[in-house]
Amino acid sequence: MADPTPLLSHYDQPVERKQPRSLDEAIERCIGDFGWSQFLQAILVSFAWVFDAQQTFISVFTDAEPSWHCTQVVHESVCNSFSNICLLPKNSWSWDWPAHTSIISEWGLECSSSIVRGLPASSFFMGCLTGGLALATLADSTLGRKNMLVFSCLMMSLSSIFTVFSSNIWIYSALRFINGFGRATIGTCALVLSTELVGKRWRGQVGAIGFFCFTLGFLSLPLIAFINKGSSWRTLYLWISVPSIFYCILVRFLVHESPRWLFVRGRKEEAVSTLKSMAQANQSVLTMSFSNVLIEQESWNADLYSSIKILLNKRWAFRRLAAVMLSGFGIGMVYYGMPLSLGNLSFNLYLSVTFNALSELPASLIIFFLVGKLNRKGSLLGFTILSGICSVLCVVIGKVWPVFQIGLELVSFFSACQAFNMVLIYTIELFPTCVRNSAISMARQALVFGGVFSPVLVAAGRKNELLSYGVFGLVIGVCGLPVLGLPETRGGTICDTMDEEEHKEKAKAAATAMLAKTGSP
Template sequence: MADSTPLLSQPNSTESEPAPPQLDKHHPSLSSTIEHCIGDFNLSQFLQALFVSLAWAFDAQQTFISVFTDAEPPWHCTQLGRESCNSATSSNICDLPKSSWAWVQPTHSFIISEWALECSSSLITGLPASSFFMGCLVGGIVLATLADSSLGRKNMLFYSCLLMSFSSLLATLSPNIWIYSALKFLCGFGRATIGTSALVLTTELVGKRRRGQVGVIGFFCFTLGFLSLPAMAYANKGSSWRHLYLWTSLQTVLYCILVRFFVRESPRWLLLQGKKEEAVETFKHIASVTQSSLNLAVSNCLSHKEENWNVDMYSALKILLQKKWSSRRLLAIMAMGIGNGLVYYGMPLGLGTLPFDLYLSVTFNALSELPSSLLTFVLIDKFNRRSSILLFTFLSGVCSILSIMEGKPWTKLQIWFELVSFFCACTAFNIYLIYTTELFPTCVRNSALSMARQAVVFGGAFSPLLVAAGRGRKFLSYGVFGLVIGCSGVFGVSLPETRGRALCDTLNEEENKERVVLDETADVVA
């Protein structure tokens, strides 16, 4: 029923809520009008934001699931072959007779044992994971602008999750590694825009007062999704690796169904697309203002004309590159993202080069994302975005370089320097994503955030090479990581500060605001 109130929406109160300040009756901007329509943060907005942010948890599960399904399974010497095992000069099972060893767990527990890939090259065994990240890169480019042009934030989130879940479900039927790798590519292709669509939608459903804190909810969900995998994998121990894909994909399919029926589309995007009646319906379900104030704000929304710009598939990306101010911001943001991605993906990969237990260090790195998200939640509305990113990237760089220091007092401190460096990198990355959503107007916001995340993935693609080179010389891994991320925050110095600023919805609004800032700066200098 079209008029029914969604499960995640609360009816408006027309008596208990205080009236907001009166709107400027001359020429209120579309951005200020939308802020008045949304009103103060309430339970309905929180539930919507929380439910949308759950997509990050399923994103994390599919991102890291290959750590367990594609791992090299443990093996042991058989009773009959113990003599040949003990006398062998190599611990490589490929150098041993097949009858002298056996897998510890059933062969169907891992793809390597099921498809007899134990003696295949690393290029073959690593193909599924490489295909996944290649799919992320391609999907990020192909799907980047659809959420800004034709599909919208909600539909983009729905279809992305659906494609990711169905390709993951089909992976349970894979007969060989080639079909499996193709489905992993398709899974990564669909997954590419989930985080951006979820983050943009949550921040556009609330007003500027709680925008930063609401954006952090997704980071918590991503960490919880990552931490849920070891528990699921442990419960699946001894069973087929296909069961792990089945569990994660089915719950994602259920989530997609709930998104379709209970999540609201961004009212900002609806207004820019000329879908004013749908925008008004969304305001009625999420707004916390009185009915009379809502009617006044809605009348102002309806009086605005949607911005005339091309809405083909790649129009948003063209606009980002054509306009001087937006291309400058995009290049600076992407330069920062490459440094963040190099460290975010590279540091966990390089833990094997440090003199510390690998399993404990991986666990500590995963757990460090929780306090990182908590710190972001506390700091996001108290400190400037630019200053925070600059501070945390600098600290991450210094600690990363210190983690390669040799000598008696330094060796024991290496893992702690690495943990602090990774913690600072995670915090900088969280603020970086929120900052990106605030730098660009609604009509190109999702495209800009997609390009920023592409830069992060691009930076992460170089990390395995540096880690491999760092096995002989640590400076080539953690030393380079520290130098790159330590300098990445400098690119944000030329960008405008966005803390406490209302989101702009049209290009004209953003350009006018940029012009006012430049004029004020010129007056101060004069």
């Protein structure tokens, strides 16, 4: 519920309110920690993660190699389920389902190299990487959080529709690249926008709503694929692209821009109007003036890529960015790689994808209910190490007890999901408003960059699982170590400018030095 007392009292009212020390405090006193308006806005914004997940993992079904069976008795001695179909006569075997169910069977790619077969998935992740680098700062500079979210969703949806008309693997891969390019900033914009609409007490829980929606999108894929079992792979793209276009329209007309971003960019009138709309939706009356509230403007943020420059030039910001990006690389390799490698396991593909999607649900629940109690640094380190150990054991124990392989894979993926969620929340709290979207975009690009290598490792793992699950475990375990040098942010106040963040760090360092000097506990 919003604070019923105005931020700044009128001149004829005797009661004085303490002047807010920061924009963060001023906004919280205006609209409160959390209200129905913010809740509904967060739900609508976070729903973008549903379409993000569907586009990310749809290749598990559309690019899968279908099952097949022998058709001629004369070849029974050499044709069986363990045979290499590339060494068999074409008329001795046939696909179990119509050829149009997968790009592999429709375009006759079953005997192509692993690089060609993995090209669409790798192209998608390369598009995500390129799009993230090209579009990362637009949400911080010119477009803002809301417009960037609409633009990204629309580009992703339209390219997905055009994918339906692909006639060969090369056109298909090119469109998947464009699809990934547009999709690159959806998660970051949705996460940053939803968390900037609420007070600091609820940032973690609101961020977890996006993770729930991502799980919902991932979980919907095996259901959609099962309903369309035997249908063309093109039908799956229509199922996930058309609804997202209608979603773009809803966001354009129903979602508010971040008032924090509007203030930082000097658009005070729009910010005040947004806050008044949110207060009215929360059944509160907002009488306020920000004329006396200190809002520092960043003079350096004058061009499109200034936020990237400042992140690299500021030593403390560069150290934080390098640590979260290195951790994100290892997490991304496991997070995106394990679902793609499920076809290598001796387990039903629909069930294994469903189990992996379901494992994201408790991961999101843990983040939602315990994010306020979990230390960021310790949790992130623990999840990466656990994921790495289980991934390696998946290879070692899987050869002795295959029945435990899917269990270890689920634990490893579950831990990677937790680490994925935590590294994004941690990044939000490590950087101020003026560069937050750019910083979290860079962290996500590191996650995606790890995913670029996943299809290659998955293809190599078809012959030797050590090259997939073994490498996954080693990389995520090692890449999680740099977080040891990061500050703990749980329960802290987020800053809006670089100077404010530096002042806070200097104050902490001075307090730590004073405690060390006096020997106080």
